[in-house]
Amino acid sequence: MDLCFLSTNITSFLADPLSHEFMRKALLMSSLVAAVCGFLSSYLTLKGWALMGDAVSHSVMPGVVVAYALGLPFSLGAFIFGVGSVALIGFVKQKSRVKEDTVIGLVFTGFFALGIVLVSKIKSNIDLHSILFGSPLGISLSDVKQTVFISLLVVILLSVFRKDLILYCFDPRHAKTVGINVLFLHYLLLTCLSLAAVVGLQSVGIVLVVAMLITPGATAYLLTDKFDNMTIISVISAVISSVFGIYFSFWFDLETGGSIVLVQTFIFLFAFLFAPRYGIFKFKKLFSNY
Amino acid sequence: MDELNYKSYRIEAENICVDYHGKVALYDANLRLKAGQICGLVGMNGAGKTTFFNALTGFVNISKGKIRINGESLRIAQQDQSIAYVPQSEGIDSQFPVSVWDVVMMGRYGSMNVLRSPRESDIQAVKDAIERVDLIELSAAPIGNLSGGQRKRTFLARAIAQRASILLLDEPFAGVDIRTEKLISELFIQFKNEGKTILLSTHDMIHVREFCDLVLLINKTVVAYGETSEVFTPENITSTFGGVSPDVLFGPES
Ligand SMILES: Nc1ncnc2c1ncn2[C@@H]1O[C@H](COP(=O)(O)OP(=O)(O)OP(=O)(O)O)[C@@H](O)[C@H]1O
Numbered sequence A: 001m002d003l004c005f006l007s008t009n010i011t012s013f014l015a016d017p018l019s020h021e022f023m024r025k026a027l028l029m030s031s032l033v034a035a036v037c038g039f040l041s042s043y044l045t046l047k048g049w050a051l052m053g054d055a056v057s058h059s060v061m062p063g064v065v066v067a068y069a070l071g072l073p074f075s076l077g078a079f080i081f082g083v084g085s086v087a088l089i090g091f092v093k094q095k096s097r098v099k100e101d102t103v104i105g106l107v108f109t110g111f112f113a114l115g116i117v118l119v120s121k122i123k124s125n126i127d128l129h130s131i132l133f134g135s136p137l138g139i140s141l142s143d144v145k146q147t148v149f150i151s152l153l154v155v156i157l158l159s160v161f162r163k164d165l166i167l168y169c170f171d172p173r174h175a176k177t178v179g180i181n182v183l184f185l186h187y188l189l190l191t192c193l194s195l196a197a198v199v200g201l202q203s204v205g206i207v208l209v210v211a212m213l214i215t216p217g218a219t220a221y222l223l224t225d226k227f228d229n230m231t232i233i234s235v236i237s238a239v240i241s242s243v244f245g246i247y248f249s250f251w252f253d254l255e256t257g258g259s260i261v262l263v264q265t266f267i268f269l270f271a272f273l274f275a276p277r278y279g280i281f282k283f284k285k286l287f288s289n290y
Numbered sequence B: 001m002d003e004l005n006y007k008s009y010r011i012e013a014e015n016i017c018v019d020y021h022g023k024v025a026l027y028d029a030n031l032r033l034k035a036g037q038i039c040g041l042v043g044m045n046g047a048g049k050t051t052f053f054n055a056l057t058g059f060v061n062i063s064k065g066k067i068r069i070n071g072e073s074l075r076i077a078q079q080d081q082s083i084a085y086v087p088q089s090e091g092i093d094s095q096f097p098v099s100v101w102d103v104v105m106m107g108r109y110g111s112m113n114v115l116r117s118p119r120e121s122d123i124q125a126v127k128d129a130i131e132r133v134d135l136i137e138l139s140a141a142p143i144g145n146l147s148g149g150q151r152k153r154t155f156l157a158r159a160i161a162q163r164a165s166i167l168l169l170d171e172p173f174a175g176v177d178i179r180t181e182k183l184i185s186e187l188f189i190q191f192k193n194e195g196k197t198i199l200l201s202t203h204d205m206i207h208v209r210e211f212c213d214l215v216l217l218i219n220k221t222v223v224a225y226g227e228t229s230e231v232f233t234p235e236n237i238t239s240t241f242g243g244v245s246p247d248v249l250f251g252p253e254s
């Protein structure tokens, strides 16, 4: 009796939202975005580019605003500013004695501030809230097209140059020694990062998009010693987080972006505690033997 | 100097300088090595040994000087797979999720197609290399599960698989046990007989005496360079290590 009640409850928990067109679209698009970000995530965590991800994702803000104001695809504006910020970071770092993490923090907050000021100055129907915190429930048709296109592009690039990128993250010195173009790989990864940030911000917004880019990879890193498995786990955990995040936000009336990222964080926490090899729990067991 | 003579050097570094953001790490360094020579690169921590390797692989740009590999530019040497580099343990992420097989296969990337899909010959080269460093049972193991010495051998196998004529080894003996040490030194003798040119950095003076034909003492620049028997003197070593006497370094045996 109880069990039956529970199962109908779960069924309706899962099925009811699907009767809404906007929910189906949000689930599909967010899963796609999550998969792309999760795919990239395994490279970024291994390369140690978390801060870079944060910088790029915040720096796209003015690009989004300007693109909206000019009626251009917002991904174009975001991309230009994303790559621009990285170029600027590299330039300032090279030309001054200021340390890299300081330069990164300095540049991206500057860009971000510019974006916020622009929103307040440019009279348009830009919704600041949806840029900052995402609006997966209100994705338009043109956004869908852009997202699908960019996602495919990133997946293709990452797949074609997969082995080179792994080598680049692992041992760029060797890559250089055997005649592989390291500079190209550097910018390729940066380009993918900018593009993924662009699609990711629709789901969870600029403020939280970096979580989409690092948390799934970090979670996967705790669970496996194989790069291929790491990518698979990363993608799966990202997609699950997106789906459940959206469900929770529907049923409990939560901010969607925050909800998605929170589920990701909980999955990471779970791996952190209980990962068979690298979880904390494992160590506890070890110590209790003494 | 005629063309033939010029070409006969595998490595030719002329007055090279390297700086990191304006801070000089190496200046006016010279080195000339031929086929079949083993040269020891000796200097204290921060003397610029890794920097020297970085310059020779093209990983950092030299601000002055000239590097020729087999009489050609570095770019051509890279394309021809002429140089293999075995990194210092500190230079790599030992927890990176790749297996021994994956790492050794990376030695073949430079001669593969864009997708880096291995051909039969690549697979055979990897197998042979792993066999030569005695790691067959561990070829599927993630490098994070290996000991320091096993990891060293993995990178050595990568260099073997690459089939380069020049081997640059950054502290190949650091932190390895006697068995691995013996395996590595035997490999070096084999490489020498195959006509490979070897430049290796080490903090172990005994190794230098044992099998280095030449020695390059550096402290940001070349302190002394030449035949081991002539150059590897207590006075030179003392000045290389900033006044520390060789007794401290060798133990007071000689
Ligand atoms: N990427 C870098 N950026 C800035 N300075 C560097 C960099 N790499 C090395 N240096 C500096 O250059 C100098 C030479 O360093 P290098 O790594 O070549 O020394 P080393 O002889 O290999 O020392 P060790 O025996 O400790 O390996 C050091 O003072 C070091 O601080």
Ligand SMILES: [Mg+2]
Pocket: B049, B050, B051, B088, B170
């Ligand atoms: Mg070094």
